[in-house]
Amino acid sequence: MAASLDRRRFLASASLALAASAAAGPGWAAAGGPSHIGAARLPSGDYALIGLTEDGEAAFRIPLPGRGHAAAAHPRRPLAVAFARRPGVFGLVIDCASGQVAARLESPEGRHFYGHGAFSADGRWLFTCENAFDEDDAGRIGVWDADSWSRVDEMRSGGIGPHEALLAGPDLLAIANGGIRTHPDAGRAKLNLATMRPNLAYLSLTSGEVVEAAEPPEHLASLRHIARRPDGLIAAAMQWEGEASEAPALLALHRPGQGALRLLRAPGAEHARLGGYGGSAAFSGDGTRAVVTSPRGGASQVFDAESGAFLETLAQADVCGAAPAGAGLLLSDGTGGLRWLGAAGETLATALMRVNWDNHLTAVGRAARHA
């Protein structure tokens, strides 16, 4: 394929893109100024992408054709890309100001989406996490032009099962390679648990090569969701594929170039409250805390992002979504609950919407720049 040509085009325009994109079109204010977006199931059984304001109001509610997983938010324009639940083959680019579908992304032959994606800092490119299910070496990161929505390139993700990716620096993409081989012909069956090797990989967007990869010490810890603090520190949540009562740490911190993952776990029996399953990771808005959520455990655990010390467990049934909100955090759950935490971890407010929040929350606009 013409990957080398495409990559040159992609790289040549990356440096020029900032000015052009910043000038174009309306911002997130045009979509009601949401601080977060998330996918949800409605009481009718239909699915929707919902924008939430800082006050817990619905800024918008846009129908989705099926169950979502996570949404990627454009840094400036009020655009969200909602990916179908794994193993989905399409993503919808939704104009959250008009509620219209601006474009439909289809994964190429031999690929499917994992449910997460990320925009470049300038909003010029969209990176999508993809399973290259008939190839043995690694997953793929698809590169899409965020104006024409054409696919311009793809890069190896550095591991099997690239579940989530985010910008770790101006030209560095952090990738959570969950390590689990699946094939759409076998549904979501896990085909390689005996040999899985998850990692947190960093992919250079200038060379298209993985420049670093940190593996969890235990290979059954499927590292598949990540978050970034503005200074570049990455938090990673892991799902343990062994017996739940033997689960090791499910939250890790890492900085590109720093070597091994730093593992965070609650002491003694408290750790078991996560049920062996880390669903999302997030930093608080002020960056002092890192959280891991567990829908299986019905609990989140909060840690000091500097010392790594365990701070507290917060019980909340089916909690999974987590994102920075103000100086603190916002947590969402499958029973419709929302919980805002302050900088000191105190619960500022809760709300109950008559929806089932799907797995992940995404901070947008100003809230995202805090992150």
Added chain:
Amino acid sequence: MPRIPAAAARPFRLNRRGALGAFAGGAAALALGLALGPRSAAARLPEDVLREITARALDREILPAHAALSAAARRLAAAAATCPVEDRAGLDAAYHATFDAWMGVSHLRFGPAEAEGRALAIAFWPDRKGFARRALDGLIADRDPAVDDPARFHEVSVAARGLMALDRLLFDAQAPDAGRGYPCRLVAAIGRDLAATTAALEADWAETHAPDMRVAGTEAARLYLHAEEPVRDLFAALLTGARLTIDDRFGGPLGDFDRPRPRLAEAWRSGRSLRNARLSVGALRRLAACFAPALPEADAADLDAAWARAQAVADRAPGPLVETVRDPGTRFAVEAAQQALIDARERTERLLAPALDLSVSFNALDGD
């Protein structure tokens, strides 16, 4: 939706470990999430009743059934150990005995069965796209030496391991002779791997998961904080197991009236399809009976009557399933067995879900 002051916050309820494995197809887990519906406002059952349900399930069903499975798989491994095969009839009988034992636990897909993907490594099914065939053809074409090294064989695709792989290798008319040469070594490797996997499964149940379920809600609780949580896992296993038999063991081969799909029947090569469905109904009935302490006597009798009928109708259906579903004159008997199981499942849900105060597990069941 306005914010609610913290003081008025709704009490967040614990709902640990929906813990359903994402098995091949995956749809059943999601379907269960939807089927549980909105939470009820029923009163909680006393903890001693919840513990009694858990204890019955462990002592009457789960622990003995897993011990039987690992013993059967040990005998299978021994029968398959030599190449060329010395006693082919003995090997076939050991395969059938192991599959029979697997049907006693195949619906228990949480905890130790989910860990390390064991349930799929024991029986990779449903497999509508022929994943097992591709995986086995690949090993045979390459004469992959992983068959001679248990550690390496443990790492090959789950689709090439377990009982469904043996169904192809030992009983497919097109398969090469499994009694000698490479296919024989492959059968031996699968036997050894099954013995190891089922032994680990039995050990995890006996040494960690069963004790964890028993101490739920006590000072010693680790995995299950409340006494109701293991009961929820058992209930989810009961409903999901029933759905798998309804949709796949019966529904797969039934297909449509104009287009039955006999090749979707479970283990049809070894002629086990109907036997598996019957054994599954029996195992589900025995698990359902463990919930009797949650119900008034009349309801418990009503529940068991529904399961007894599902068992009787399944036992009456004529085999082999692959032929019965193609014959308009006998097909109805399979449809009747499927419907009786649907009825039993619905009665289980209607009687037990309110008693157990179930809530939705939208994300916990998704597992992604």
